[in-house]
Amino acid sequence: MDAAAAPGAAAGGQQQQQPAPPRAERLNGEVQSQLNLEGMRARAVGLYKAISRILEDFDAIARVNPSGSPKWQDVLGQFSMVSMELFNIVEDIKKVNKGFVVYPRNVNAENAAILPVMLSSKLLPEMEVEETTKREQLLSGITNLPVPSQMEKLKARIDMIANACETAERVIAECRKTHGLGARQGANLGPMLDKAQAAKIQEQESLLRAAVNYGEGLRVSGDQRQMHSSLPSHLMEVLATGDGAHNFGDNSGAYPKNTPAFSPNNVNAQGNPMQASGGQLLGRSAPSPGTAGTPNFENVSTPPMPYANSPRSGTNMMNTPSPQQHLTPQQQRQKLMQASQQQQQQLRPSAAGMLAQSSVPQLQDLQGQAQQKVAGQQQMQYSQAQALSQFQNRQMQAARMQPGMSQSQLNQGNQLRSHLGQFTGAANSAMFTAAQASSNSQMMANIPGTMQTMQSQSMMPQMQFGLTGGHPQRSHQMMTDQMYGMGGANTTSMMGMQMQQQQQQQQQGLYGNMQGGGQSLQQQGMVGLQNQQQNQMQGGGQSLQQQGMVGLQNQQQNQMQNQMQNQMQNQLQNQMPNPNFSQQRQQNQQ
C-alpha cells in the first residue's frame, strides 16, 4: 500500500536521520510544518489496526458459522471508513512527497531485481504511449496557441466538467431522498412502473401460477393430441406404439430401460425403427416393424451379431454371410488350380476369384473384384454350417489384429475349412495363396472391410496348411481341429498341387514357398515376403510373426508369382523347396 509504504519510508527516513547525530538533520522546515510526522504515523498505525480487526471479524464469523456472512451494511460502512482514512493519509503525504526519497530498506534477492523498476518514475512504455495519446486528444484543438491560452482553455474545460458533475450529484442525492434509499445504495434506480405495466405484470404472474399449479392454459384439445411424428428421445421408447392406453403386458418383461441408448448398432443393424430400442426388444416378442432386419439372426446366432455389426462392418451383409462364402472360394480355387495362373482372375467369379485377382499384379482391381466376389459369395453359401460361420465370426473378432486383412483372412480361412474337405488341398491352397496375395498387404490398404473378410476366409485354410510344421502358435486362434484334419486329409493333393505350382514357379523363377514362406512372414503383405522367404520356409518352425494371414499371404504370393511376372518382386521371394516342406507341414498338421 502506498500509504503504508510512505509512512514507513517517512518513518524510516526519520529514524535513519536520528541515529546519525553528527549529521542530524531536521526535516525541512516546510515539510515539517506541513507534515506532522508523528501524527501521520499514528494514523497509519491506527488504520492498520482497523483493517486487521475487520479481517479478524470476518474470520470469526466464518469460523462460527461456515455459511454465514457479515451483514452487508456493516461491512460497507467499515469499508468506507477505512478507505476514507487511507485516502486522507495519502493526501497528506502527497503534499510533502517532494521532501522525501524512498529508500528501500529491505533489499534481498527477490526484490533486488524489481526495485529499480518500482522506484523509477519513468512511465512504462505503454503508459507513455497512453499518456501521449491522451495529451494529444486533450490538446488537439489548441496546440497552436501559446501555452497560457492553452492552459486557460484547459481550465475552462475542467470547470465545465466540474459543474456537470456537481449537478449530477445533486440530482442523485435528490432522487435518493425521494426514494428513501440510504446514501449508500447504488445510484442506479430502475424506472418506476406505471399502473398499466404493473397490471400487466400481475396478470402474467397469475397466468404463470395457474399454469404451473393447475395446468391452466396448457391443456391441449383432443385433436391436437395426435402423436407427434418425432418424439423426444426420452419418450421414444416409452411411447413407441402411440399414446393412449396400452396393455401393460405389451412389455415383454419389465425392461428397466431408462436409457434410450440401446446399443444403436444393433438397432441399426437390424433395421429396427429408431423409435424405440424398447421396440426392438418388443419386436422379439411381438411383431414389430423392426424385425425385418433380423434375417441376420438366422444366419448367425445372436452373440456374434454385435460383432457382426462392430465397427469393422461397414456392411452387415458381409459379415453375416460369411458362411456363404465357403463354396465360392473353394470352387474357384479348384478352377484356378487347373487354369493357368494368369487366368486366375477370370477363373474366380466369386470371392475366390477376387482373391486371385488380388494377387500382386492386380491389386488395383482387387477392390472391384473383391466386391463383386463378395456379393456373389453372399448369396452362395448360406447353407454353410452356421457353426462355422459363427466360428468365423468369432475368429474375426478374436483375431482382430489388423484392420480387416488379418481377420478377413482368418474368416476366409474358416470358411474355407469346410471347403477343404470338398476340394483338394492343392486347390485350396492355391486359392488361398491367391487370395492371400490379393488380400495381402497391398490389399490391406485398399480393401474395404468386407472384401477383406472375404479374402481372409479363403485364406484361412491355406494358412493352416502352410503353417503346419512351423507355427502352431500362429494360428492357434484360427486353427481348429477341423482345420488340421482337413489339412491332413489333403496332404497329398496339396502336395501335388504345390509341386505343380512350384514347378511353374520355378520356371518363372518366381518360386515362392507356399506354406513355409508364410510362416516366416514378419509382416503382412509384401514386406514380410520380401525378407525371408528365400528357401527358408521350411515346415519347421517358421516364425510367422504375424498372424497366420501373413503366412497365407506368402503362400499366395508364391503361387501368384507365376502370373505376376515380376511386377511385385517383393512377393516373389518365398521360394521354398516345396515338396518336402509341404510334406512336413502336413505331417505336422496331422
Added chain:
Amino acid sequence: LTFFFLWVCTMQHVEALEVLLQGLSGVPKERVRVHELCLKSVPMLGAVPSEVRLLCDLAQPTPSWTIRHVGGAMRGAGAEQISILVRTIVESKASSNVLRYFYGIGYKLDHEILKVGFAFRFQRGAQFTVTVTSANKMPKLHATDEAVQVTPGIQLVEITAPAAANNYNDVVSAVTSFCEYLAPLLHLSKPGNSTGIVPTAGAAAASLMSSGGAKTL
C-alpha cells in the same frame, strides 16, 4: 415426507437472482430441464380424481423419471399464520416405463409442461432446493424441442424444503429467514397468492450485477 413450498414470481432479473443465490448458497448451480406430465385419473377409477405428476429429468445424459404425488395442504388457523405452504408430497423414482404404466392403469394425460432453468441445493438450517425456471408449453404433443414460454419474461422461483411432521416449525423459520435475503429482489408468497413485483427489484438487480457478482464473505 412433507415439503414446504414457497412460490414466487420474479421479473427479468433472473441473472441477478442467480448471482444472489449463488452467493447465499455457495454451491454451483445445476441445470434444470424437466418435462412434467400431469396425469389425471379418469372418473371411473374412483370417486375422487387423483392426479399424479411424472417428471422426466432431461438435464442428465440419461433421462430419469420421477413420480410425484401432491397431497393436500395443511389447513387451519396454523397454516394461515405460517407464511409457507406446507403440504404432503410423495416422490419416487421410476423406470422409463412409468408413463406406459400409468396409461395402462387408466390415467390420462391432462397437461404437460416443460421447465427449464437452474436450481441450487444447499443446507442452511434445512435442506433447501431453490429452483428458478421458466415454464414452457408445447404446441404439439410432447414436442419438447418446440416449447415456448407461457409467460415470456417471467420466471417461477420455488423454494422447497423437506420436513417431518415434528420439526416443520424449524424448517418454516429457516425458509422464512432465507427468503428475507431475497427480499430486495423478489417477493415470495404462497402458491395461491399473487405477489407482484418488488419495487426495489431493479435497483437490487443492478447492484448485484454491477459488482460482478456478490461474493460470499
